[in-house]
Amino acid sequence: MSTDTVTLPRTEFASRPVVSRLHDWVTTVDHKRLGILYILYALVFLVIAGIEAMIIRIQLIRPHNDFVSPQVFNRMFTMHGTTMIFFVVMPVLFGFANYLIPLMIGARDMAFPRLNAFSFWMTAFGGLLLYFSLVGANGLYGAGNAPDVGWFAYAPLTSRTFSVGHSTDFWTLALLVSGFGSIGTAINIVSTILCMRCPGMTLAKMPLFAWLNLIMAGLVILAVSPLTAAQIMLLVDRYLGGHFFDTQAGGSAVIWMHFFWIFGHPEVYVLVLPAFAFVSEIVPVFSRKPIFGYSVMVGATVAIGFISMSVWAHHMFTVGMGANVNTFFVLSTMAIAVPTGIKIFNWLATMWGGKIEFKTPMLFCIAFLFQFLAAGLTGVMLSVAPFNWHLGNSYFVVAHFHYVIVGGILFALFGAFYYWFPKMSGKMYSETLGKLHFWLFILGFHLTFDFMHIPGLLGMPRRIYTYEPGRGWDMWNFIVTIGVFFQAAGILVFLINLLWSYFRGKAAGSDPWDAWTLEWSTSSPPPAYNFSSIPVIRSRRPLWDLKHPADPDWNYE
Amino acid sequence: MSQLVVLICGAGTALADAAQPLSPTNIFAPASTPARSIFGLSLFVLAITGAIFLIVFALLLYSVVRFRRRKNDDGREPPQVYGSNQVELAWTIIPILIVVALFMATARVIALVQKTSPPSNAIAVTAIGHQFWWEYRYPDLGVVTANELHLPVSDPVHPTPTFIQLLSADTDHSFWVPRLGGKTDLIPNHPNTMWIDPQGTGVYLGQCAQYCGTQHAKMLLRVYVQSKDDFDRWIEQQRRPASMNDTVSQGREIFETTACINCHTVSGTVASGRFGPDLTHLMSRDTIAAGAVPNTPENLRLWIRKPDAIKPGSLMPAMQLSEQQLDALTAYLETLR
């Protein structure tokens, strides 16, 4: 495998008409292009959902503020949550999975390239459908409205009685449609990883990135489907006069909660496992050591996958399921903390005794480790049901899950962006701008989400468009809001870095990080066919073996 | 060990004392047995998670500092360590033990709070959640009121707890008065029960904690804990039918001949609507619109004329009345003590 880079003159490409090049992108079935489409799509919605968050926080900067009306506020938090989960984090993670999995396992593409394209466009359409509600929900007669039922849309608030017009239908259909896309991608990932690994790459030799995405895909298949079922039931209720969640006809509001959280909890593991995947690839390379305890990491992830299907009702501790049911879910939720904690220790042990390089990807991953530790521990607090009877549905929970999703997943994502940007674009990003992004964002993150725990502890519930003065919440809300502007600045720097580096960055070469997995053996960006000949491997770090022929990994594994 | 427990209890009490002025809804300032049980458990949990955080944080910080690449590095790769079964076993066993301890402490408190049945001297209240107000019924005492819950104080030595049955007339709500207990949801077609035994007189604040629609934010809770005598007096007053005062007969006529009676009850009159709060003793309450504004004649008048000015999106309609009608109506309502 040659590591020479050959720069082709780009003139022959520049002369093709724009329409032609756009057509290529729209009709592509290449996993790398679809990956980039997913990522770009997610970045657009990141900005939109970020603006929604800013509106929320500006409204809450002081009590009895009137920046937006309660109706608008309720739409903002609904859209912010729904967009971030379904049209930012899931697409961007699918994007990275699509781009990297075939490269890492030595394949030329995903198992089903056309299904891949179909899944992307379904997801994309779902997002557009959700935002069409802004004009369409009242039937195009004047401005419509966005859904305002919260991202988990509890019954009976979503029945036609309490949700008039079509805003809830847009929520339901958008997620139904993008759900098909998610399941399609998951089927693709499972089939690709199980069937298309290059010779020599047994399951025990594939990168942790592949393992974690395999389990994530399994969770998508098992968890998004219940949401699909619940959405169908909701539509039956709203349009065919059904009574699934109709409490007046003897139906149960609680059963919607069960169905939703049977999806909702594994969903957060769908979001976090790929983040673990990023960290598991980046930390070893920048510590210059292999991942500590590969088999245990795999085992812990499988355990997390299984246990995650049994903890859902810890979102329902206050619903009145009875002491015995509450106790069971306390146990299962605490149990899942064990394999999760093990992973943190393994990452710590990977760094231990290494030679850590503080490049931007590693900075974000180190922050991830500290922040995910804190997030996991507030999760343990929340698993204690009686404590949850206070903390649930309060700003403590909001702080906790943002700590996981922003402090954990988004930080790992930023690490991934910086780590694989050279591979995807062929250019190096600006390290200075990267570090500026890091420091701005980490300051804003901690200002906002550290202090957000406090109003929760002082009795502030979530999803309120305003609050009473004299409850002791004012100063904390103010600080929380200030942090948002630093985060916005960080994101701005990030986007500028991506754009500027794409056009003006230095050539990256195929392996700027001296890394060890197969994607670094291709050019940057890789050719359409990925590998001129399918690699044959013998260990988990094929490039380490090539670079250290006297001391290959297969002697030790 | 016992000294450690004493230390934690002492710290806990000090914390609770310090916590109170920070906020009237501080979960660390318990004033009732369920809240106190949760408080004790939460200290235990915070101690454990705090210790774990400090240890792992320190290890992470150490590793990031100690094992950074130095400027004078020779460029060789460090020793490649692939794993260690003993280490993995250690940091699996210890967390499992911690989980067992936490779980047992938790299960104990769950049983304590959720497996208690009402003693014979318990006060029974039925709370019905509405968009966006609270209905309270005292079935044994024959009282129906709204938004401001009155309870007798409970002597820790001879407790008189209140058992609240939680129902909903429309969407999901949640009853959360942090100093008195954890929150419990009000879900239609799914009755719940909770209990509290407030141990100090005063007003305890809270608000609805399950998103229930546009004005979820202003579905506030006020719990008035009174001495036994004061509580009995209050019950007595609430049981009386509405006061009839001839000077406000014009206002009463407006009330009884417009849509008001479709939603509101004034006992002893034709008004028997149940969609909105019972107004029989409206003037015995400090606030209106579920705590949104103080109960003053100006606010009351504004609420009737233009509810959106106080609580936009609430289900109180703007009554299309003339200024003179509004004055008369307000004067009438002001007599409903």
Added chain:
Amino acid sequence: MNTTGIRLAGGRTELDRPTRGRIGMLALIAAEAAIFTIFVVAYLFYIGRSLTGPTPKDVLTVPAFYTICLLSSSLTIHLAATALRRCSVRSFGILWFVTIALGAAFLYGTANEWHRLIYQEGLTISTNLFGTTYYSLVGLHAFHVVVGLVSLSLVMAFTFVGSVRAEHAERVDVLSLYWHFVDAVWIVVFTVVYVIGR
């Protein structure tokens, strides 16, 4: 196409892996099974909770004949797939056709039952909890039968035109997996609706 064994250093060989189509179909079946599970759970939960209206005992009759049709079609499709692997395209075609006919018969039976329930018994999806859960569950299954029949008919069309040969046996097998799944779901639905629920 299965990968054939590749000789690696040290004399080890690559294991034969299942085809992508098979794994993909199994993954799809897992997802569909999860969807059906939720509808089954809802059905079971709501048994006996309708506030009004006809109960299962009042109006349901066991569709024994049509169930036998559907379950037999699993046998015929299995035989068809085996026939194709043995290169007897003619037997395959006949058995495939019989499968479609049996599946269509099942659908006809469902349609008949629904007609009777709606027009004679007055049970619709909005009548009560039983109506909602019954039509949703049985309807979801029938929808999957329809999708299956469309796929099977496509293959039938290709067979008539002479495009289907022994080398397509794996693909036909993968499709038959779906059909077996539809039948397995019916066994569950049948048990829940006509045995437990009544």
